[in-house]
Amino acid sequence: MAKNILHMLSPLRHMSPFDVNMALDAGYDAVVPYIDVKLEEIMPLVQDAMFSRSPRDAVHTAVFIGGKDAVLALDMLDQVRKTLLKPFEISAFADPAGSFTTAAAMVACVEKTLKQKKGKTLANTRIVIFGATGPVGYTSGVIAALEGAEVTLTARELSKVQAKADEIKQRFGLTVQAVQAKSPDEVSAALAGKEVALCAAAAGVQVISASMLAAAKSLLVSSDVNAVPPAGIEGLELMANGAELAGGSLGIGPLAIGDVKYKTESGLFQRMASSPKAISLDFRDAFSLAREIA
Numbered sequence: 001m002a003k004n005i006l007h008m009l010s011p012l013r014h015m016s017p018f019d020v021n022m023a024l025d026a027g028y029d030a031v032v033p034y035i036d037v038k039l040e041e042i043m044p045l046v047q048d049a050m051f052s053r054s055p056r057d058a059v060h061t062a063v064f065i066g067g068k069d070a071v072l073a074l075d076m077l078d079q080v081r082k083t084l085l086k087p088f089e090i091s092a093f094a095d096p097a098g099s100f101t102t103a104a105a106m107v108a109c110v111e112k113t114l115k116q117k118k119g120k121t122l123a124n125t126r127i128v129i130f131g132a133t134g135p136v137g138y139t140s141g142v143i144a145a146l147e148g149a150e151v152t153l154t155a156r157e158l159s160k161v162q163a164k165a166d167e168i169k170q171r172f173g174l175t176v177q178a179v180q181a182k183s184p185d186e187v188s189a190a191l192a193g194k195e196v197a198l199c200a201a202a203a204g205v206q207v208i209s210a211s212m213l214a215a216a217k218s219l220l221v222s223s224d225v226n227a228v229p230p231a232g233i234e235g236l237e238l239m240a241n242g243a244e245l246a247g248g249s250l251g252i253g254p255l256a257i258g259d260v261k262y263k264t265e266s267g268l269f270q271r272m273a274s275s276p277k278a279i280s281l282d283f284r285d286a287f288s289l290a291r292e293i294a
Helices: 017-025 039-051 070-083 096-118 135-146 158-172 184-191 210-215 254-274 283-293
Strands: 005-009 030-034 061-065 091-094 126-130 150-155 177-180 196-199 221-224 241-244 250-252
Touching (some): 005 017, 017 030, 017 254, 039 061, 061 070, 070 135, 070 158, 096 135, 096 196, 096 221, 096 241, 096 254, 126 135, 126 184, 135 150, 135 158, 135 283, 158 177, 177 184, 254 283
Parallel strands (some): 005 030, 005 061, 126 150, 150 177, 221 250
Antiparallel strands (some): 241 250
């Protein structure tokens, strides 16, 4: 029987050891990293991967898109799809810096808590995302907006977060708001009137203090993916999964999210490795699976 071979492509100088380990543990027989990959190099690399095996064995070949740029990863995945040619089609999965599976896990955990504890869905829920210029924040915003939430993206520089909002509008046809949240007053203003706060800021940076939480009377759920002290949300424990925070919102911590993220990424690798036909996976597939796991 043909070996399951995964070609892992990254635009960075290194392929993530995390993703390499995950892929091998999920059942791939061989994992081969390619670094410094440019968008225009996707087609010839994928063609080499496709045409080196018979159509019967093509399903045992797959491509993974890494890096740290969500938009570039989506462009690379689109290029893979455009390159595929029947009957030599191979599978592909994009998860740059684990951002697609992490964002999917965070939104799925929030959705579960909203439903079980507050009787609400994501639709029409007012959500603010801190650190939205990063891949996790950006992807969380897209997932939430696709589910009908009213999304506000924030970052320390308005021009950068507005560019992300504009890109989401252009690529997905979704309207999200962009707000600067650099000073404590701006963070508090961004929280005002929101029902959910998603924190995806840089590791080791506290964005929301306990006093800010206490003043945000409308908050129902607060979530953070930062596991490096100090917590992005003051008072949020690593394993919190619905624990009450200052002001009464229910907190979801990074390790609770991380458990769902880990199972989601592993599950998508396993799905590719065992699929009887070629499949293509992005953040939408990650969210669908994360919902089941959460």
